[in-house]
Each structure stands twice: as structure tokens, then as C-alpha cells.
Amino acid sequence: MSKHFTGFFNVKTRQEVEALISSTLHPLESETVPIFRSLDRISASPIRAESSLPPFSRSTVDGYAVRSQDTFGASESFPALLTLKGKIDMGTFPDVPIKTGEAMTIPTGGALPEGADAVVMVEHTESPDPTLVEIYHPVSPLENVIQAGEDIKEGNLAIRQGQRIRPQEMGLLGALGIPYVRVTKRPVVGIISTGNEIVNPEETPLPGQIRDINRFTIGGLVQKYGGETRFIGLIPDEERALKQACKEGIATCDLLLLSGGSSVGVRDLTLTVLNTLPRFTLLAHGVSISPGKPTIIAMVEGKMIFGLPGHPVSAWIIAHLLVTRAITALLGTDLNDTLRWERAKVLENIPSAQGREDFVRARVEKTGQGKNAIPIFSKSGLISSLVEANALIRIPLNSEGVYKNDEVDILMLT
Amino acid sequence: MSKHFTGFFNVKTRQEVEALISSTLHPLESETVPIFRSLDRISASPIRAESSLPPFSRSTVDGYAVRSQDTFGASESFPALLTLKGKIDMGTFPDVPIKTGEAMTIPTGGALPEGADAVVMVEHTESPDPTLVEIYHPVSPLENVIQAGEDIKEGNLAIRQGQRIRPQEMGLLGALGIPYVRVTKRPVVGIISTGNEIVNPEETPLPGQIRDINRFTIGGLVQKYGGETRFIGLIPDEERALKQACKEGIATCDLLLLSGGSSVGVRDLTLTVLNTLPRFTLLAHGVSISPGKPTIIAMVEGKMIFGLPGHPVSAWIIAHLLVTRAITALLGTDLNDTLRWERAKVLENIPSAQGREDFVRARVEKTGQGKNAIPIFSKSGLISSLVEANALIRIPLNSEGVYKNDEVDILMLT
Numbered sequence: 001m002s003k004h005f006t007g008f009f010n011v012k013t014r015q016e017v018e019a020l021i022s023s024t025l026h027p028l029e030s031e032t033v034p035i036f037r038s039l040d041r042i043s044a045s046p047i048r049a050e051s052s053l054p055p056f057s058r059s060t061v062d063g064y065a066v067r068s069q070d071t072f073g074a075s076e077s078f079p080a081l082l083t084l085k086g087k088i089d090m091g092t093f094p095d096v097p098i099k100t101g102e103a104m105t106i107p108t109g110g111a112l113p114e115g116a117d118a119v120v121m122v123e124h125t126e127s128p129d130p131t132l133v134e135i136y137h138p139v140s141p142l143e144n145v146i147q148a149g150e151d152i153k154e155g156n157l158a159i160r161q162g163q164r165i166r167p168q169e170m171g172l173l174g175a176l177g178i179p180y181v182r183v184t185k186r187p188v189v190g191i192i193s194t195g196n197e198i199v200n201p202e203e204t205p206l207p208g209q210i211r212d213i214n215r216f217t218i219g220g221l222v223q224k225y226g227g228e229t230r231f232i233g234l235i236p237d238e239e240r241a242l243k244q245a246c247k248e249g250i251a252t253c254d255l256l257l258l259s260g261g262s263s264v265g266v267r268d269l270t271l272t273v274l275n276t277l278p279r280f281t282l283l284a285h286g287v288s289i290s291p292g293k294p295t296i297i298a299m300v301e302g303k304m305i306f307g308l309p310g311h312p313v314s315a316w317i318i319a320h321l322l323v324t325r326a327i328t329a330l331l332g333t334d335l336n337d338t339l340r341w342e343r344a345k346v347l348e349n350i351p352s353a354q355g356r357e358d359f360v361r362a363r364v365e366k367t368g369q370g371k372n373a374i375p376i377f378s379k380s381g382l383i384s385s386l387v388e389a390n391a392l393i394r395i396p397l398n399s400e401g402v403y404k405n406d407e408v409d410i411l412m413l414t
Numbered sequence: 415m416s417k418h419f420t421g422f423f424n425v426k427t428r429q430e431v432e433a434l435i436s437s438t439l440h441p442l443e444s445e446t447v448p449i450f451r452s453l454d455r456i457s458a459s460p461i462r463a464e465s466s467l468p469p470f471s472r473s474t475v476d477g478y479a480v481r482s483q484d485t486f487g488a489s490e491s492f493p494a495l496l497t498l499k500g501k502i503d504m505g506t507f508p509d510v511p512i513k514t515g516e517a518m519t520i521p522t523g524g525a526l527p528e529g530a531d532a533v534v535m536v537e538h539t540e541s542p543d544p545t546l547v548e549i550y551h552p553v554s555p556l557e558n559v560i561q562a563g564e565d566i567k568e569g570n571l572a573i574r575q576g577q578r579i580r581p582q583e584m585g586l587l588g589a590l591g592i593p594y595v596r597v598t599k600r601p602v603v604g605i606i607s608t609g610n611e612i613v614n615p616e617e618t619p620l621p622g623q624i625r626d627i628n629r630f631t632i633g634g635l636v637q638k639y640g641g642e643t644r645f646i647g648l649i650p651d652e653e654r655a656l657k658q659a660c661k662e663g664i665a666t667c668d669l670l671l672l673s674g675g676s677s678v679g680v681r682d683l684t685l686t687v688l689n690t691l692p693r694f695t696l697l698a699h700g701v702s703i704s705p706g707k708p709t710i711i712a713m714v715e716g717k718m719i720f721g722l723p724g725h726p727v728s729a730w731i732i733a734h735l736l737v738t739r740a741i742t743a744l745l746g747t748d749l750n751d752t753l754r755w756e757r758a759k760v761l762e763n764i765p766s767a768q769g770r771e772d773f774v775r776a777r778v779e780k781t782g783q784g785k786n787a788i789p790i791f792s793k794s795g796l797i798s799s800l801v802e803a804n805a806l807i808r809i810p811l812n813s814e815g816v817y818k819n820d821e822v823d824i825l826m827l828t
Contacts, residue, residue, distance in 0.1 A: 035615065035630050036645070039637050053797070054624055060725075060795055090651065090680075091611035093621030107680075109611055109724065109795075111622040151796045159801075166828055167634025168800040171627040171726060175797050179615040197505035197523055201449065201593040207507030208525040210468055213585040216449050220581025223453050231450070237504065266504075266521075310523060311474075312585060343784070370757070370784065379474055381523075382565045383467070383589050386582040387573075414580055 011286035013397060014321060014357055017297060020283050021325045025304060027162075027332025028185045028254060035173050038165045040226060041183035042333045047159040049176055052149035056093065057112040061144045064103040064125055064133055065094075065116035071138040079134035084127065088113065103133050112145060119144035151175075162333045187330040189227040190253030191215055192245050193234045194260035194270075195310060200234055213312045213383050214259035218319045225324045225338065226331050227255070237266050242273045250277070250303050255326055259308040259315050267294055270307040274298050288397065290356040292318040312383050317359050317392065320411070340412035344371035346393060351401040361389035364410055373410055390414050425700035427811060428735060428771055431711060434697050435739045439718060441576075441746025442599045442668060449587050452579045454640060455597035456747045461573040463590055466563035470507065471526040475558045478517040478539055478547050479508075479530035485552040493548035498541065502527065517547050526559060533558040565589075576747045601744040603641040603737075604667030605633055606659050607648045608674035608684075609724060614648055627726045627797050628673035632733045639752065641669070641741045651680050656687045664691070664717050669740055673722040673729050681708055684721040688712050702811060704770045706732040726797050731773050731806065734825070754826035758785035760807060765815040772809035775799050778824055787824050804828050 012020070030044035059065065066082060074080035082103040088094045094113035098104060103120075104113055112119070121144060124137040152158055158176055159169055165181065173181055193215045199205050200212060212234060219229040230253055235245045249256040258270055274280055277300045284297040291314035296307030304326055308315040328335040344364055352358045361376040373393050378385040394409040395402055402408055426434070444458035473479065480496060488494035496517035502508045508527035512518060517534075518527055526533070535558060538551040566572055572590055573583055579595070587595055607629045613619050614626060626648060633643040644667055649659045656672075663670040672684055688694055691714045698711040705728035710721030718740055722729040742749040758778055766772045775790040787807050792799040808823040809816055816822050 036633055036637075036643060039634050054795075055619060056621060058624075058795070060793055090609060091620075091623050109609070109624075146793055146795050150793075151798050158798075164828075167631045167638060167730070168797070168803070168827075170634040171631035171730075172797050172801050174615040174630040175625050175627045177615055177618070177625055195504060195523070201588040201591055204591070205469060206505075207470060209505050210472075210523075211589050211591055213589045216588040217581045217585035219450055220453050220584040223450075224581060229450060316581070316585075341780075366755075379560055379564075381468075381472070381474055381560050383582070383586050384565050384572075387586050389582070413582075414578075 009285055010282060011288055011293070012284045013288050017284050017287055017322055018325055020297070021304070021322065022329055024283070024299065025326055025329035028187060028330050030182045031185050032180045032182050034180055035170050038170060038173070038181050038183060039167070041165050042226070042331045043159050043161055043163045043165060044182045044184045044332065046157055046161045047176070047178065047181070049152045049154055049156050049158050051177070052154045053151040053175055054146060054148060057148050058146045059106045059108060059110050059112060059119040059144060060146055061119055061121045062108050063106060063122045063144065064120045064135070065098060065106040065112055066103045066118055066120055066135070066139065067098060067100060067116060068118040068139050068141045068143065070101060071120060071135050074135045074138045076136050079126070079136050082133050082135060084131050084133050117141045117145070164333060164337065184332045186226055186228045187254040187327055188230050188252065189222045189327065190230050190232050190249035190256040191219055192232045192249060192256070192258045194237060194242060194258060194266065196237050198234055198260060214308065214310070214315045217312060217316045217386065218257055218259060218308065218323070221316070221319045221324065222327065225327045227327045237269055239269060239273055242269065243276060246273060246277060246300070246305070250301055254303065254330055256303060256305045257308060257319070257323060258306065260310040267307070270296060274300060274305060274307070277301070287318070287322070288356045289318065289321065290358050293356070295322070297322070311381050313361065313381070313386060316386060320392070320413070321359070342371060342410050342412055343407055344373040344391070344410045346373045346375065346402050346406050346408045347404060348375050349401065349404050350375055350393065350395060352395040352399055354398055354400060357397045358395035360393040360395065361385050362391045362393045362410065363388060364391040364412065371410070373408065423699055424696060425702055425707070426698040427702050431698050431701055431736055432739055434711070435718070435736065436743055438697070438713065439740055439743035442601060442744050444596045445599050446594045446596050448594055449584050452584060452587070452595050452597060453581070455579050456640070456745045457573050457575055457577045457579060458596045458598045458746065460571055460575045461590070461592065463566045463568055463570050463572050465591070466568045467565040467589055468560060468562060471562050472560045473520045473522060473524050473526060473533040473558060474560055475533055475535045476522050477520060477533045477536045477558065478549070479512060479520040479526055479533050480517045480549070480553065481512060481514060481530060482532040482553050482555045482557065484515060485534060485549050488549045488552045490550045493550050496547050496549060498545050498547050531555045531559070578747055578751065598746045600640055600642045601668040601741055602644050602666065603636045603741065604644050604646050604663035604670040605629055606646045606663060606670070606672045608651060608656060608672060608680065610651050612648055612674060628722065628724070628729045631726060631730045631800065632671055632673060632722065632737070635730070635733045635738065636741065639738045639741045640745050651683055653683060653687055656683065657690060660687060660691060660714070660719070664715050668717065668744055670717060670719045671722060671733070671737060672720065674724040681721070684710055688714060688719060688721070691715070701732070701736070702770045703732065703735065704772050707770070709736070711736070725795050727775065727795070727800060730800060734806070734827070735773070756785060756824050756826055757821050758787035758805070758824045760787045760789065760816050760820050760822045761818060762789050763815065763818050764789055764807065764809060766809040766813055768812055768814060771811045774807040774809065775803035776805045776807045776824065777802060778805040778826065785824070787822065
């Protein structure tokens with residue numbers, strides 16, 4: 001072994017790092033947004049129904065509000081004959097009760113009058129004149145009726161703290177009369193790209209230079225999982241500049257991601273710089289994930305910092321598995337509700353080494369039976385392989401690989 | 415049958431309506447956004463690589479750039495001894511070539527000098543002094559090297575027209591030097607809630623009134639699928655007001671959704687109003703989907719209009735199956751890439767009627783083997799059942815139902 005070789009100390013497994021992230025980070029403070037701006041935000045507190053839904057018993061059909069006992073035995077040959085006491089208008093509450101032998105015309109969604117306990121569908125009736133209705137089918141009590149409080153009862157939990165707001169929850173908020181909802185703030189995630197060889201997308205690289213990729217792949221993931229991206233800058237591999245950028249990131253962001261610098265010297269630089277910052281704690285120096293091992297996770301002044309590998313694929317896999325967990329921890333929700341783990345049949349042998357958890361890019365396709373995963377074997381620097389991929393095949397820590405046709409865990413990427 | 419009964423004419427199947435939507439709607443014009451704002455947008459044109467990626471051959475490891483033939487037969491006992499010709503800095507192109515018997519120190523990502531065709535990992539070397547390096551392992555040609563153009567070749571298609579931009583595509587855009595990307599505009603989707611019984615979420619309903627739900631469930635879906643919501647208003651069941659709202663919606667939006675009015679009279683009103691508008695064509699009056707049959711689809715002045723059922727569940731199912739298709743058609747992408755159809759084992763019998771395609775709310779849970787779907791049987795007016803659901807079980811048009819333990823198609827909702 002060469003004296004140049006710098007190993008990792010403090011290498012942790014994915015599970016260990018996940019537990020560390022979850023125990024270290026806490027949900028951010030909350031803010032209030034109108035329902036139409038609440039999609040995919042995370043409820044910051046439990047929301048209880050302040051009143052019952054619906055607030056009154058409603059008809060689910062167009063027809064006649066009746067006392068069900070009056071329809072007992074009704075048939076096409078022997079209809080029940082009821083006296084029509086008028087019409088219930090939508091949005092009003094009938095001011096007269098229904099008595100035995102009486103019915104009222106009711107629209108879908110109309111409020112059931114006092115005394116009525118069921119609705120006969122209009123299709124099962126005939127009204128020979130405005131004062132009479134013939135009922136051809138009996139109804140049971142509560143038939144074609146949604147009872148007051150049947151949807152949700154006053155005081156019941158409607159939305160959990162930490163629950164993601166989907167279109168359904170948006171509707172429930174509207175129904176409950178909560179036009180503004182308290183959600184956790186979006187974490188502001190600072191992104192620092194490093195590397196003397198990296199240039200901005202609008203620049204033409206000189207020989208030996210390439211354009212930045214990680215800023216966008218990682219930034220996109222951050223946005224996808226509910227964070228807000230703040231690009232701090234493209235920083236050369238230079239201690240003072242990197243320290244300045246880190247300080248800015250820590251001061252202005254909730255989470256800081258450094259990417260780039262997979263060469264040993266540059267990795268050392270990241271650690272050197274972080275080490276000089278106040279209240280520095282190293283959580284992990286190396287994770288037993290491949291690709292992605294050269295990852296640094298640290299806390300500085302209460303903010304979590306990831307030093308991600310420079311290879312686009314490695315950085316992106318670590319971002320997918322671990323950075324997303326940090327974001328959801330800051331959002332106060334459960335990443336497991338969001339990450340899509342599935343099972344698939346792998347279509348090729350994949351060798352692996354024990355002692356690391358491998359994640360292999362794959363193209364997953366649906367079959368009649370389930371899913372097939374075709375591994376994409378290409379170098380971890382190739383962005384095109386990420387564009388081709390829609391899943392990652394997981395090969396467990398203590399496995400020597402998987403065989404063709406084995407069932408494997410896959411993480412769906414889109 | 416009562417004279418009140420108004421049937422549907424022009425009832426179509428889901429497949430017929432899908433085909434109609436796809437053939438009627440065309441992608442909107444495009445706009446240009448910076449990469450960081452391009453997540454989940456749809457590429458409006460094919461994007462080709464203007465230059466090869468990477469633009470030069472790069473090392474994938476820290477080590478020594480060599481001519482591979484010089485390492486032939488090297489071993490721990492008989493290392494190959496090469497003359498060190500200096501160090502390649504990141505971001506620069508080595509200005510001297512490597513000749514036989516020579517090596518240069520190269521960092522991960524460094525540019526391969528002329529003459530070199532492989533890199534020996536630093537772990538397989540020893541450098542006794544700054545002018546010499548001992549190689550303990552042979553390398554093959556191209557070992558530890560990404561060749562110029564290996565990622566993507568100049569002129570090749572990088573991103574398809576209609577391709578959704580994921581974090582991966584964002585990275586590729588950066589790498590290709592495309593800081594601004596042309597995407598289709600987000601469709602502006604107008605939403606009109608109707609119903610005399612409906613009030614706004616900030617209002618306290620009087621007896622007989624309820625708060626609006628569909629505005630938010632449908633609005634949330636629109637946003638989820640890439641549309642922008644424009645709430646036109648809450649309109650009473652009154653011809654003049656509804657006509658005015660429709661005209662405003664058609665003038666200001668790309669797609670217009672009316673919801674509410676499941677009672678026969680109100681359904682008739684929607685059709686009556688649309689009928690008075692210029693360039694009106696009825697595409698469907700009723701779809702053979704349950705719940706959701708009372709759906710109207712029409713074109714007015716070249717804009718598509720959906721008259722959705724009033725029941726929250728019915729409206730939402732139709733929105734999920736058909737409105738999303740209209741949105742993706744306007745975006746110029748394929749809904750089938752987005753909708754998550756899966757298979758699951760159903761845990762209860764579900765009866766169905768032939769001649770309609772049933773969609774049953776379900777709670778789907780992962781098992782060791784696959785997925786289980788537990789149907790949620792509750793009335794279609796209940797928003798709480800939507801919050802509980804994370805999938806819809808599909809029962810085909812010509813099926814009389816499914817049995818417990820049958821494998822069924824499910825549409826995942828989140």
C-alpha cells in the first residue's frame with residue numbers, strides 16, 4: 001500500500017447513518033399556507049374536526065325523503081302512496097318535518113327533513129300529480145342517506161402531525177373549514193459544488209474541465225423531496241474559499257451539501273475545512289454503500305453537512321438514500337412513506353463484495369407477473385446511465401451477489 | 415320509470431374517452447426555464463448533445479497515468495518501474511505526452527495525457543522518490559478510464575421531446591451546457607365549483623349547506639400532474655352566473671373543470687349553459703365508469719371542458735383517470751409514464767355490474783410477496799374514505815366482480 005493511501009475511519013452502515021440522521025435532526029418550525037399551496041407539504045400539527053361532517057343528514061340520490069316504514073312492502077303492483085309536502089331546495093334546511101304518510105322531493109345532497117330517515121330514488125317512483133308520489137320499492141332506514149357525522153365526527157383526528165398533504169387531504173381541509181394550514185417550513189438546502197475542474201453550465205469547458213452535474217441532480221432530488229435549493233457556488237479546491245462557502249451555507253441554510261472532490265487530497269480538504277468550523281462533530285466518515293463510500297456526514301453549529309462523493313452516480317445514490325432522509329427529518333415526516341421500495345426479478349447475475357451494500361442502477365419494466373430489473377453496468381461517472389435508470393437494485397451488505405432470476409429489492413426512482 | 419328520469423346519451427367507455435382526449439388536445443406552446451426550475455417539466459423539443467461527454471478521457475481513480483503495455487506482467491515481486499514525469503492538476507490538460515516507460519500522477523477526474531491509455535490505482539503502486547513509481551499490478555488498455563464521448567456522443571439524442579425532466583435529466587442538461595431548457599407551458603386549469611348548497615372553506619355553513627371539497631381535491635390533482643390551478647369561483651346553480659363563469663374560464667384557461675351539481679336538474683343546467691356557448695361540441699355525456707358516470711366532456715372555442723360529478727369521490731376518480739390525461743396531452747407527454755398501475759391481491763369479494771368499469775377505493779399494503787388491496791366500501795360522498803385510500807382497484811367493464819384473493823389491477827394514488 002502506498003503512503004498516499006488515505007483510508008476512511010468511522011465507516012458506518014446505511015442503517016446506522018439513517019438512525020443517526022433521524023435522532024440528530026428535528027422538524028423545522030412551521031408556517032401557514034392556503035390550501036391551494038399546501039400540496040405535498042407536511043402537516044405541522046394534528047388537525048381535529050371542529051364540527052361533524054356532514055353537519056346534517058344528506059341524500060345521496062335524487063328522489064323523495066320518506067319515513068322508511070311507510071315504504072314497507074311497496075312494489076310495482078302495490079305502490080305505497082305518499083302525500084307530497086313540497087320540495088327541498090339545495091342549500092336550505094327544510095323547515096317542516098315529515099309525518100307518517102308524507103314525502104318531500106329531495107335533490108342529491110339535499111338536507112333530510114326532520115322525521116325522514118331514508119330517500120327513495122326517483123327511478124323507483126311516479127308522481128301522478130304535484131301532491132302525490134307512488135313508491136315502487138321499499139327502502140330501509142338510512143338507505144340513500146349519509147348521516148350527520150358519518151364522514152368525520154366532531155373532535156376526531158382528521159390529519160396526523162407529519163402527514164403529507166395530498167389532494168385528498170386538501171379536500172378534507174376545505175370540508176373542515178380550514179382555509180389555511182400549518183405546515184413545516186421547507187428546509188433550505190445549500191449546495192456547494194467543488195472542484196478545480198468544474199465549470200458552470202453556461203461556460204465552455206477548457207481542455208481538462210467539465211461542467212457541473214451534481215448541483216442539478218442533487219438539487220433536483222432536494223426539490224423532489226420537499227426542500228428548497230440554495231446554490232451557494234462553485235468553489236475551487238482551496239481551503240479559504242471552501243471555508244467561506246461553508247460558513248455562508250451554514251448561516252443561511254438548514255442543511256448543507258458539498259459535492260465533488262472524490263480525489264483523496266480534496267476529500268481531505270473538505271474534512272480539514274469542516275474541522276476548523278465551530279461546534280464540529282463528525283458523524284460518519286465513509287458509509288458502507290457502493291458506490292458512494294467516500295461520504296462525510298458532520299454537524300456544524302447544529303446544521304447537518306454532507307460531503308458527497310464527486311462521481312455523479314455515487315453522489316446521487318447517497319443523496320437518494322441519505323440526504324432525502326435528512327430532508328424528511330427536517331420536514332417532520334417519514335421517508336418510508338415516500339421512498340418506493342418494490343420487488344423485482346433481476347435479469348442478470350450481479351456480483352458483489354461482502355461488507356458493503358451495493359446499489360446497481362437498473363431499468364425496471366413491468367411484466368404480466370410483476371417487474372423485471374435489467375442492471376445497467378456502467379462507470380459511476382456516467383450521467384447517461386442515470387438518465388437510463390428508473391430504479392436501483394439493492395444487494396445486501398452480507399451478500400456476494402445475486403443470480404439471474406433472483407427476486408431482489410429495488411428502489412424506484414421516479 | 416319516472417318522467418323525471420333523465421338518462422345519459424352518448425355514454426362512452428374510458429378507452430373511448432381517453433382516445434378522444436388524446437386526439438383532440440395538442441401540446442401547448444413552450445417557454446424557457448433555468449435548469450433549477452425545470453424539475454418535472456416536459457421537454458418541448460428533442461435535445462441533442464452539442465459536444466461529447468466527457469470532452470476528454472478522464473481517470474476514474476487516483477493513481478498514475480501510464481501506457482498499459484508498460485505494466486504488462488507487473489507484480490508485487492516484480493514491479494514495473496516507471497519514470498514520473500510530474501503531476502496532472504485537476505481542470506488542466508497535461509501539456510506533455512507520456513512516452514514509453516513514463517507515468518504521471520493523476521487525480522480522479524483528471525485528464526489523461528497524450529500517449530497514456532490507462533490508469534494504475536494508487537493503492538497498487540509505491541513511489542520511493544518524486545522521480546519514480548513502482549507498479550505492482552498490470553492494467554489493461556482503458557482500465558480506470560472514461561473515454562471521451564463514452565457518456566454521450568456529440569449529436570446523439572440526450573433528451574426526447576415529451577420527456578419528463580427528473581433530477582437525472584437536470585444533471586444531463588448541466589453537463590451538456592444547456593442552462594435554460596425549453597419546456598411546454600403548464601396548462602392553466604380553471605376550476606368552477608357549483609351548487610347552491612356549497613360555501614367557501616372560510617365560511618360557516620348554514621343548515622343545509624356544506625363547504626366545498628372538489629375545488630381542492632381536483633385542484634390538488636391538477637397541480638400534482640403539472641397544471642396550474644385558477645379558481646374561477648363558487649357559482650350558484652343559476653344559468654346566467656354559470657354562463658358568465660364558463661366564459662371567463664374559457665377566455666383565461668387552457669382547460670376548464672366544472673364540478674358539482676350531481677342532481678339531475680343541475681346536470682341539465684351545465685349542459686344547457688355549455689350548449690349556448692360558441693363552437694360547442696359534446697364529446698361525451700356519461701362515461702361507463704363507476705362511480706363517475708354523470709360526467710360531461712365538451713369542447714368550447716377549442717378548449718376542453720369537463721363537467722364533473724358533484725360527489726367528491728366520483729369527481730376525484732374521473733379527475734384521476736381522465737382530467738390527468740387532458741393535462742398530460744396539453745403538456746405533450748404520456749400519462750402512462752406517470753400513472754402507477756400495479757397488481758395486488760384483493761382481500762375481499764367485490765361485486766360489480768357488467769357494462770361499467772368499477773373503481774373501488776382501497777388501502778394497499780406491501781407484503782413479503784407483493785401487495786394486498788383492502789377495499790374501502792363507503793359512500794361516494796365521504797371525503798374521509800379518500801384520505802384513507804392510497805389506491806383504486808379496477809374491475810373491468812365486462813366483469814361481474816372479483817373474488818377474495820384474486821389478482822387485480824390497481825392504480826396507486828400517491
